[in-house]
Amino acid sequence: MAKLRLDLLIIEKNLFDSRQKAQAAIMEGIVMVGNKIINKPGTLINQDEEITLTRPLEEKYVSRGGLKLEKAIIDFKPEIKDKIFLDIGASTGGFTDCLLQNEAKFVYAVDVGYGQIDWSIRQDPRVKVIERCNARYLEPEQLYQESEKAQAAVIDVSFISLSKIIPNLMNLLTTDFFIMSLVKPQFEAGRDKVKKGIVLSPDTHEEVIFNLKKFLETINLKLNSLTYSPVKGPSGNIEFLAYITPNNSSISDENIKNLVKKAHHEL
Numbered sequence: 001m002a003k004l005r006l007d008l009l010i011i012e013k014n015l016f017d018s019r020q021k022a023q024a025a026i027m028e029g030i031v032m033v034g035n036k037i038i039n040k041p042g043t044l045i046n047q048d049e050e051i052t053l054t055r056p057l058e059e060k061y062v063s064r065g066g067l068k069l070e071k072a073i074i075d076f077k078p079e080i081k082d083k084i085f086l087d088i089g090a091s092t093g094g095f096t097d098c099l100l101q102n103e104a105k106f107v108y109a110v111d112v113g114y115g116q117i118d119w120s121i122r123q124d125p126r127v128k129v130i131e132r133c134n135a136r137y138l139e140p141e142q143l144y145q146e147s148e149k150a151q152a153a154v155i156d157v158s159f160i161s162l163s164k165i166i167p168n169l170m171n172l173l174t175t176d177f178f179i180m181s182l183v184k185p186q187f188e189a190g191r192d193k194v195k196k197g198i199v200l201s202p203d204t205h206e207e208v209i210f211n212l213k214k215f216l217e218t219i220n221l222k223l224n225s226l227t228y229s230p231v232k233g234p235s236g237n238i239e240f241l242a243y244i245t246p247n248n249s250s251i252s253d254e255n256i257k258n259l260v261k262k263a264h265h266e267l
Contacts, residue, residue, distance in 0.1 A: 001048065006031065007041035010051055020092050020116065024064055027234035030054045039235055061101075062118035065094025065156055068229045072180045072241040073102060075227040078152070080104050086143075086150045086172060088135045088165060089157035093121035099154065100126060108143055108150060110135050136164055140172055149174050155181035161188055163215050166244070170219070179244040182229065183212060186237050198235045205260045209240065213250055222250045228263035238263050 004012070007022040010031060016022040023041040025031055031038060032052045033045055045051075060066060073080060080102040087096045090109035097118075099107050109117060110130045122129055130143070135157070140149070151174045157165055162181060169179065185199040188208040193199060199208075213223040225243040233239045240263070 001046065003044035004047050005041065006033070006038055006043045006045050006051075009045050009047060009049075012047075013051060015051065015053065018092075018118075021063060025053070028064070028232055029236050061094045061097040062121060063092040063094035063097075064231050065091065066098040066101075067094075067231050068156070068182060068239070068241065069095045069098040069154060069180065071227060071230045072243070073098070075241075076180065076225055076243040078178055078180065078243070083152055084108075084148055084150045086110060086153040086169065088153060088155045088169070090129070091116050091156065093117045095154045095156055096121050096127060100124065110138065136160075136168055138168060138172060143172065150177075152177055153179045153181075155179065157182075157187075158184065159187060162212060166216070166221070167219055170221075170246075175246070177246065179242075181242045181244060183209065183240040183242050184233060184237065185239070186233070188212070196235070198237055202260050202264050205238065205240070205263070206257055209242075209256050209260070210253065212242065213256070216244060217250065221246055222248055224248050224251060226251055226256060226259050228259065228267070232267060238267055 006026055007019055010016055010022050026041045027039055029037050029039045030053050032054055033049050080099060082105045084106045085099050085104050087107050087109045090096055090111045096107045096109045107127050108130060109127055110133050112134050114131045117129055121127055153169050153173060185205050185208045186194055186197055189199050189204050193204045216223050221244055223242055224245050227241050229239040229241060
C-alpha cells in the first residue's frame with residue numbers, strides 16, 4: 001500500500017475535516033504515529049499506521065487561532081461588543097470567529113492568501129472577506145468606502161515582522177483604537193537566533209518583546225500589556241499576545257521578563 005502525506009492521511013481517517021486544521025494540529029505536535037509525535041505535515045506515512053491525538057480536539061472555533069485570541073480577551077479585558085474590527089492575517093478565521101462570539105459588530109477579514117477562510121465565517125453577514133491583500137499596503141478606500149472605520153484590530157501574520165504591519169494600521173483605524181496582536185518570535189528574531197524555524201531561548205523571547213516595545217514607542221504607540229498563547233505555534237514555538245494602544249503606559253521590562261518566565265514554565 002502506498003504511503004500518504006500525514007495531513008491527508010489524518011483527514012482520510014476522519015480525525016479532521018479540513019487540511020488547514022490537520023496541518024495546524026500536526027505542527028502543534030499533538031499527532032502521534034505509532035509511539036512517535038510527527039510535526040511535519042508532509043511526512044509520508046504507511047496508511048495502516050495507528051494514528052492518535054495526544055489531547056482531545058477543541059472545536060469551539062473554526063481554528064485554534066480562536067483559542068489564542070480568547071486568552072488575550074480574558075487577560076486584557078478589552079471592549080469587544082458592538083465594535084468594528086480588522087482581522088489582519090485572517091487565514092481560516094479563528095480570530096474572526098472569536099470576535100463574533102464575543103459580539104463584535106463587524107469584522108473585515110484581511111488575508112494575503114485566497115480561499116482559506118472557513119465557509120461559516122465567509123457567509124456570515126457580519127464579515128467582509130478581503131483576500132489577496134497585503135495589509136502592509138492596504139488603503140482605507142479598499143475597506144470602507146462609505147462605511148464606518150474599524151475601531152480595533154487583531155493580527156496573526158507569519159513570515160513578516162509586526163514592524164512592517166502595524167504602522168499602516170494607524171491609517172485604517174479610528175484615533176482611539178487598540179490592537180491585539182500575536183507575537184511570533186520565529187519571525188521577529190534575527191536569523192542567528194532561529195534554528196530550523198524554532199526559537200527556544202527565553203532570552204531571545206525577551207529580546208523580541210523588548211524590541212517590539214521600543215519600536216512601538218518610535219511610532220507613538222504603547223505595549224500596554226502582554227500574555228502568552230495557550231497554544232504553541234508550528235514546531236512547538238511559544239508565542240505571545242500583545243495589547244497595543246496609542247495611550248496609557250508601557251508594560252515594564254520586569255513584567256515582560258516575568259511573563260516570559262511564566263510562559264516557559266507553563267508550556
